[in-house]
Amino acid sequence: MRRADEEDFNAFVAERMDRWRRSAYLLCQDWHTADDVVSVSVAKLYRSWRKVSRADNRDAYAQRVLTRCWLDERRRPWHNREQPSAAVPEAAGAVPETVTDRDGLATLLRSLAPRQRAVLVLRFYLDYSVEETARMLGISAGTVKSQSARGLANLRTAVSGHF
Amino acid sequence: MSHQLFDELIGTPPPVRVDVPGIVRRERRGRAARRLGGSLAAVLVLAGGVAVAVPGQQSGPPPVAAAPDTRFRLLFDTSESADVTARRLSQELDRALQEVAPGATWFWMPEYVGEERKPDGQPPTFIHNGTTDLVVGNSGVSYQGRRGALGISISADLRSQDDAGFHWPCRLPPGIQEDSRYRWVCAEGRSPSGGRTKTQTQTYTGRRQLSVQHLIIVELPDKRRLEVSITNMVGVDESVVPAQPESPLSQEQVTAIAWYLEGRVKS
Numbered sequence: 001m002r003r004a005d006e007e008d009f010n011a012f013v014a015e016r017m018d019r020w021r022r023s024a025y026l027l028c029q030d031w032h033t034a035d036d037v038v039s040v041s042v043a044k045l046y047r048s049w050r051k052v053s054r055a056d057n058r059d060a061y062a063q064r065v066l067t068r069c070w071l072d073e074r075r076r077p078w079h080n081r082e083q084p085s086a087a088v089p090e091a092a093g094a095v096p097e098t099v100t101d102r103d104g105l106a107t108l109l110r111s112l113a114p115r116q117r118a119v120l121v122l123r124f125y126l127d128y129s130v131e132e133t134a135r136m137l138g139i140s141a142g143t144v145k146s147q148s149a150r151g152l153a154n155l156r157t158a159v160s161g162h163f
Numbered sequence: 164m165s166h167q168l169f170d171e172l173i174g175t176p177p178p179v180r181v182d183v184p185g186i187v188r189r190e191r192r193g194r195a196a197r198r199l200g201g202s203l204a205a206v207l208v209l210a211g212g213v214a215v216a217v218p219g220q221q222s223g224p225p226p227v228a229a230a231p232d233t234r235f236r237l238l239f240d241t242s243e244s245a246d247v248t249a250r251r252l253s254q255e256l257d258r259a260l261q262e263v264a265p266g267a268t269w270f271w272m273p274e275y276v277g278e279e280r281k282p283d284g285q286p287p288t289f290i291h292n293g294t295t296d297l298v299v300g301n302s303g304v305s306y307q308g309r310r311g312a313l314g315i316s317i318s319a320d321l322r323s324q325d326d327a328g329f330h331w332p333c334r335l336p337p338g339i340q341e342d343s344r345y346r347w348v349c350a351e352g353r354s355p356s357g358g359r360t361k362t363q364t365q366t367y368t369g370r371r372q373l374s375v376q377h378l379i380i381v382e383l384p385d386k387r388r389l390e391v392s393i394t395n396m397v398g399v400d401e402s403v404v405p406a407q408p409e410s411p412l413s414q415e416q417v418t419a420i421a422w423y424l425e426g427r428v429k430s
Contacts (some may be wrong), residue, residue, distance in 0.1 A: 006187070013183055021181070022173050029172075035180040046190045069345040104185055110170075125169045 003047060009049050012058065013042055019126075020066055026121045027070045027114075029106060063126065064136040067118050071137075072097040115139070116147045123148055188290065188299055189316070219384045235316060237387060239298070249289035251297050252424075256300065256315060257286040259423035263316045270303035272312055272397065287315065303397060310406035311395045315424070320386050329380065329388055332357050354425055358382030364414055373405055379413040379421045381430060391421045 001009070020041065024034035044065050045052055056060040109117050115137060122133040123144070134141045189252040235251050238244035262268050269284040280354040287300030330336060334351035348364040359382040367374040395410040397402045412420075 001191075007396075010183065010187075017179060017181065018176070021179065022170075023175055025173055025176070026169060031177050038181045039186060042181060043186050043190055045186060066374075102174075104174050105168050118380065121169075125166065 001046070005049060005053065008053060009046060012062075016059070020062070020136060022068060023063070023121055023126055024070065026109065026125055027067070029109065037066060037070045041069045044069065060128070060132060060136065061121070067122065067136055068138075070080065071114055071118065072074075076162070119144055119147045171282040185299070185318075197330055232429075234427050236429045237298075237383070237385070245298070248394045249300075252283050252298065252315070252317070253286045253300065255424060255427050256420070259303070259420045260286070260313070262423060264306045264412055265303075267306040267411070268303055269295075270305055270310070272301065274302035287313075289315075304393070304411050306411040308407075309395070309409055309411040310397055311411040312397060313412070314392045314394075316390045317383070317387055318390075319385075329382075331361055331380075331382075333361065333363075354381050354423055355422055358384075358425070360421075362418060363412060373408055375408070377410055377412070377417045379414075379418050381421050381425055383425065389421060389424060389428075390426070393415050393417050 017038070021031075021034055025031060025117045028034055028037065045062055045111070052058055052061050053139060059158045077097050093105070109120065114121065118137060122136060123130070128136065130144045132139045134144045139147075167258050202370055220373040235248070235255075238248050257269075260269075268284060269286055271281045271285070273280075283303075285302070287302035289298045289300040298318075299314070300314040301312060304311060331351065333351055346366045346368050350362045352360045352362065354360050361380045363376075363378045365376050365378070373394050374394060376394040379391065381389045381391075383389050393410045393412045393416075396409060397406045398404055
């Protein structure tokens with residue numbers, strides 16, 4: 001990579017680091033994993049920076065890389081092992097009817113399958129459209145709509161009228 | 164309002180643990196692409212498996228000085244200690260190369276395009292990030308008419324308690340596709356001190372110029388890992404070219420360098 005490209009890359013990463021970390025945290029709800037996912041994403045972006053820099057929407061490209069990194073990690077076998085946690089896990093079936101506070105949102109996100117969770121974060125935190133979200137996740141717009149239905153229903157009451 | 168709720172859940176993010184300069188350096192060397200799931204993998208279980216040599220009873224290569232124990236610790240707790248560690252690594256690597264490949268010489272290899280030329284004959288200057296637990300060195304090596312790049316890194320697993328770390332098995336994690344452009348030979352094993360190891364030889368089989376890389380990753384005490392690699396490629400970024408079809412050192416020689424360095428490090 002040429003020096004000018006590298007400077008462009010570094011500026012791009014620095015400007016978006018906070019946003020990436022926040023979205024990664026919402027996906028995994030663990031800062032260690034979030035930073036790991038962001039690290040892997042940064043490496044992938046560096047590797048394909050020529051392609052990234054020519055993309056119509058570099059932000060969307062980067063977010064797609066990050067989201068897919070997380071989904072890939074979720075499929076790895078060590079996620080099935082017992083993991084230490086500082087917090088006591090929520091009891092099954094404790095998802096609230098309406099989400100009105102951070103604990104309710106945390107419970108809701110944890111209750112969703114990884115892709116559903118990604119849909120929720122992309123659509124309602126990062127404000128990507130249905131079509132953009134579908135492209136990022138490699139699924140149809142219809143699937144985005146159906147997968148966001150449950151989360152949307154729970155969130156709707158809390159933020160009535162917003163969606 | 165939804166954003167507010169999400170932001171409340173996020174709270175105040177802890178300090179960033181994403182080492183962008185380190186990632187860039189590793190990617191520059193073209194190795195991270197071949198590290199399979201290096202950031203999220205299995206737990207490092209040391210559990211006393213690493214033998215701590217008693218001074219004077221080391222089985223590794225004899226130290227240069229006559230002191231009973233001339234090994235050193237990998238300290239990165241301050242910028243100063245990291246500097247000392249980096250300098251010591253450079254010296255030890257020079258000794259390791261001469262022991263494993265007598266007559267081998269160092270030659271300057273740029274870190275980036277346009278870097279001011281430095282003299283040949285110097286072992287790598289190890290780069291670190293102050294208190295960051297990562298140190299990397301890379302330099303050109305010439306041996307028996309063959310030239311290439313020798314790279315060494317020591318890094319910490321990013322977590323101290325969670326079950327994450329380097330992916331030690333040769334078998335790829337589910338969902339990770341093997342890069343069909345490379346032919347891989349991989350073996351799992353144990354170092355003389357009992358740490359886990361993974362050795363790999365990867366040969367580029369695509370239409371581009373032939374590249375070959377021998378690599379070994381060794382589990383060190385204190386949840387660190389050592390990586391030593393040699394390639395037949397010289398140059399940097401787009402100007403990288405194969406110097407000859409074979410790398411200057413063999414997989415066995417790279418492994419011997421790793422054993423030497425491992426034997427010099429105190430837990």
